[in-house]
Amino acid sequence: MIYISGQILQGTSFQEGYLGIERGLIVETGDGQPPERPVREGIIVPSFVNCHTHVGDADVSLDPSLTLEEMVAPPRGMKHRALAAMDQTSLDLSIARARALMRVSGTSHFIDFREGGVEGANSLTKLKGPPYPKVMARPKGMEYDHEEVSRLLSCADGVAVSSVSDWEVDELDSLVEHVRREGKPFAMHASEGRREDMGRILSLQPSFLVHLCAADDGDMRMVADAGVPVVVCPRSNLFMGMVPPLSRMLDAGIALALGTDNFMNSDGDMRSETEMMARLLRSQGRDGLQAIQAAFVESRKLLNLESELPLTEGKAADLVVYEGRGSSPACDLLFRSGNGASMVCIR
Ligand SMILES: [Zn+2]
Helix, strand or coil: CEEEEEEEEECCEEEEEEEEEECCEEEEEECCCCCCCCCEEEEEEECEEEEEEEHHHCCCCCCCCCCHHHHHCCCCCHHHHHHHHCCHHHHHHHHHHHHHHHHHCCEEEEEEEECCHHHHHHHHHCCCCCCEEEEEECCCCCCCCHHHHHHHHHHCCEEEECCHHHCCHHHHHHHHHHHHHCCCCEEEEECCCCCCCHHHHHHCCCCEEEECCCCCHHHHHHHHHCCCCEEECHHHHHHCCCCCCHHHHHHHCCCEEECCEEHHHCCCCHHHHHHHHHHHHHHCCCCCCHHHHHHHHHHHHHCCCHHHCCCCCCCECCEEEECCCCCCHHHHHHHCHHHCEEEEECC
16 A cells, blocks of 8 residues: 555645555545655645547647637638548547646546547547546538447447537437437537527537637526536637636536647646636636636536545545645645646556
């Protein structure tokens, strides 16, 4: 057994103590000093759940002069042309690099909006070990094909489309109906660069939405009333020239989870993403510490992993330890990230 000790994040607050770890499980907890010298001391947090990624584009080289639409709108956006031109080996390498970046920065699970239809989904589902994906696949084109969607749902965890605006109404309705019949989740980007019809989006009963940068207050209230969580990706939004209206979304009563979005403009590091969210919350008149709720509580709920918390005996020892420096572990975790992870322990 090994021991780690320090300030342990339990929910959204920290408790001084230690954890004993054996064979990937927490087998002992306690206050004060552990019975043996700890292998690491610092700020101890549960592993991250990255609620929004596109791992296929880690090796896509980005032209930052392009607009959001020119970069990512399917099917002619730069990213989609680059993905279409990739052979399987290049795609596998890109995905491997994205997963390695997440693993070393303490992410144990991620939700990927996987492009490329059945083959694209299989590129991810065939992989073993952490970080563990939830694969939200999409059809290759923007038309409903019964056989393709059946095959897609036999390998993927669910379906996620680029946006409601990219699809004809009937085609998208047929797709969503099929996904629902199979009892799988459906999700999409929504109002990322421009406002979209939230009534139409919610009529599709999404399990969650991503972005909402261009939504107005009425749209946000509708999302909150429907109980649909939203994944925000602050660094990606800022890169694309947008500011996520975090404070207004929280005012509306929306549960916010956190993701890093495209790997072509992100390193997939959830601690950095959490820090950016905290800074933006402060700039929008909020307590930056609310980012902890998004990163460690709401993001877990999206994957039904909340039973892994709090960190007690018998729970998975999927943990990250950061060197702590001051008397405020929350501030050290959020705003003084220079030390990086001193220990990542993921099964
Ligand atoms: Zn995305």
